[in-house]
Amino acid sequence: MYEPNTLLDKATELFWQKGYQATSMRDIQQALDLRPGSLYSRFQGKSELFEKVIVHYAEQILARLEQTAQSEDGFEATRDMFRQELIKPAELRYQRQCLLLNALAQSSKLEDRAAQALEHAMAKMLQGFIGLAAALQEKSLISGEVAPAQVGQWLQIQFVGLRNAAYFANDDEQVMYFIDKLIIDLQSEWPAS
Numbered sequence: 172m173y174e175p176n177t178l179l180d181k182a183t184e185l186f187w188q189k190g191y192q193a194t195s196m197r198d199i200q201q202a203l204d205l206r207p208g209s210l211y212s213r214f215q216g217k218s219e220l221f222e223k224v225i226v227h228y229a230e231q232i233l234a235r236l237e238q239t240a241q242s243e244d245g246f247e248a249t250r251d252m253f254r255q256e257l258i259k260p261a262e263l264r265y266q267r268q269c270l271l272l273n274a275l276a277q278s279s280k281l282e283d284r285a286a287q288a289l290e291h292a293m294a295k296m297l298q299g300f301i302g303l304a305a306a307l308q309e310k311s312l313i314s315g316e317v318a319p320a321q322v323g324q325w326l327q328i329q330f331v332g333l334r335n336a337a338y339f340a341n342d343d344e345q346v347m348y349f350i351d352k353l354i355i356d357l358q359s360e361w362p363a364s
């Protein structure tokens with residue numbers, strides 16, 4: 172018998188690799204190593220499982236962002252977090268993309284609860300980036316002249332864009348270069364809002 176988080180980790184990997192639409196119930200049964208009766212006793216169907224996967228994934232990202240925000244060395248911790256998220260070996264290349272953005276692309280196919288979970292997860296991720304921005308400001312590492320919400324939103328935009336670039340990059344050095352550029356830009360002067 173698997174622990175719930177183990178099942179969610181396996182389901183997350185499956186949906187991340189195949190996407191919501193392309194994942195069949197048979198794929199889920201095989202990935203989770205559950206018979207149909209066991210699967211349906213835990214989850215009412217693919218949509219409910221996907222909803223739980225979205226929540227699970229968002230909680231993991233939020234935990235990483237909170238851990239990064241609490242680090243003594245804010246810039247190095249931020250750089251490390253971006254590198255850990257964006258630099259993956261070839262067999263895990265799909266993990267360079269954001270599961271939430273992949274799901275957004277298929278949101279018209281999601282049932283209401285899964286779509287709401289996705290919206291909530293995106294908002295949660297934004298709050299994590301805002302928390303990171305506030306922590307960097309509290310440590311006087313970046314300008315306090317701009318609201319943490321502005322900086323946090325900018326960080327989330329950079330994160331999403333870099334994930335896409337990392338997925339298509341043939342050279343990890345190029346991805347690391349852009350992460351370093353992000354850290355430099357973060358320290359630069361911000362326009363008045």
